[in-house]
Amino acid sequence: MIYPLLRPLLFSLETEQAHQLSILALETLGRMPRSLNAVAGHFSVSHPALKQNLWGLEFANPVGLAAGYDKDARAAAALPALGFGFLEIGTVTPLPQSGNPRPRVFRYPSSQAVINRMGFPGEGAAAVAQRLAALQQPHPVPIGINLGKNKDTPLERAAEDYVSALENLFPYGNYLTVNVSSPNTPGLRLLQAADTLPELLATVAAANRRLAAVHQRPPLPVLLKIAPDLSPEDITLIAKLALGDAPLVDGFIATNTTIARPPEHPEYTETGGLSGAPLRQLATVVIAQLYRECNGTVPIIGAGGITSAADAYEKIRAGASLLQIYTGLVFQGPELIRDILLKLPELCQKDGYSHIRAACGTRA
Template identity: 45%
Template sequence: MTCPSAPTGITFFLSFPEDRRRPISVAASLFDHLIGPALRLLDPETAHGVTLKALGMGLGPRAEAPEDPILAIRLWGRDFANPLGLSAGFDKDAAVMAPMLRLGLGFVEVGSITPRPQPGNPKPRIFRLPEDGAVINRLGFNNGGLAQAQARLTAFREHQAAGGLPSGNRGLVGINLGKNKETEDAAADYEKGAAALGPLADYLVVNVSSPNTPGLRALQGRAELEALLGRVMDALPAPAPPLLLKIAPDLTEEDKQDIAAVCLAQGVSGIIATNTTIQRPASLKAAARDEAGGLSGRPLFAPSTAVLADLYRLTEGRLPLIGVGGITSGADAYRKIRAGASLVQLYTALIYRGPALVWRIKRELAGLLREDGFETLAAAVGADHRYGG
């Protein structure tokens, strides 16, 4: 399961003509007063299913305002119109990439995708913690498998090539790879995913950090990680897409040092920090706080940002990092960027705050960059390590 991976549905909208100076404001009002409360009356997994169907039918918002140029950044030879992305876990089966990009995101990440379809863990397996702005999930890589995802991604790329996305939005899509629960040779599953989906990816992610697949996090050990990444890199197609590693927040100092060293030595293109946590902060108030699974959302912000900062320091800023976990505002995104993130992702906050959050984060982030005198987003990456936080 990926982080923050808690498919509870972000919203169910209609599209309306919008004032271009106030993107998706009507949809935001509908979410705040009608749709969001209605969705939260449903169990989380049903709400997520309704959301995916609605988006697939075209009942989604479209951000019409032009992108602020200060938010643009170039990584791995790709131009991101803004650094804000959707984390893996929402669109597990690569079904609603275009609708989510039309929301104004700079990129989306699909998956986790395993070679064979699998149902995941028994239900119920998703739990809202509204008092904490959080979610716990124990989904277990439920997805339709490699063949289905490959067909959908191929169709998406064809649609994209035909001009089926908003002007200026190239449709950057990362693909998150997982392993089937029963597979003993984990690397073989990642090799299959890399070979089949690599040609369709703007970047690939090796996810070894979900707490919901037995034994998966053990692959973050130094020897195991070296062997795994070596095999996956050998399986990449030519030309090879960037290969990223997604890590857990629940790591020792030695773990982080080993991960940084292995990624630099193996030529990994970047690190995603972090997946969900198995820790349960004492501050949690919701009744579901003791459910098993990975915790995402606001309580994850501080620990995930600390891991991000450690990885930036340990890699000496040589690897692009994607910051994930607990982002609810432009200020949160900015803190991740100053800690070392070149890109950021969100998911859980969309459940509670709706689609207008994307516009608000971008607007607030652009303002904070200018307030601190940065002319580009890239100039702010890792600023806390140079100037202090």
């Protein structure tokens, strides 16, 4: 469509400027119903092989927007028109913060990769709640809310930040994500440790139940977003959080960005989290292990390095029920969503599967 024409302009700008321009354009589109309908008419793809019900939520298709793009819910009214089956807002911290110094996002077009060290910049939970409250109801697609802690909050008080943000945002989400895996907030990944994570999740779960009673609705499904740099032993322990009679999480997002640097790419000299095509295989390995550890009983959202329908299908066969993309959009634009949705049913049928559900985990 129009993105190939816009890409040279966007890539002539500093990376974060280009991102902010795209958010502004979508924010404007969200206030233009006729234009919004025209965009949706082009990008929307409906196919019975793509529809699922997970956590009691209806997903018209498995392709969602990963957290990190629409941190403050500014574009949430327009994003469904691009074909997404669900959105994840955030990462949202309880208080506003500016994040790390700029420049903090770096594109590598030749390898379809990005390095970012954003550090959770955002307007804070109250501002995001106000925007979500103003959205059309019911919203066209499920909305997940990705929660994080403020940079200045000590690790021993991190749970207070997750609960504080949740108290503001609970009425407006369909699921919530506990983000303990960004490499850009000092010490955050330490919360993934086996002696720390259960207590944090138990505190969030208690707040979730309390808020559900207050708002007279079921507790939100709780997902845990993990790093791709965990050891297999760590992943085994984390998988157990979703098992047993009293699971602490209802699903996983695998994975966040990586701090690893492939030796074949010496140009990746900036610090921060690496995303995009170089992350594909690492994320897929984590998905497959989680699927095996949970015996295929716990939904996984696969993220990391999806730049084509083949990549998306690979994630599904590794064990992902749903998918999230972000970096691929930087280089290919929203046509990537449409291309994945058009080709996924064909890839399933070629292998004898009538639905993506049947293909899930077949190569875990």
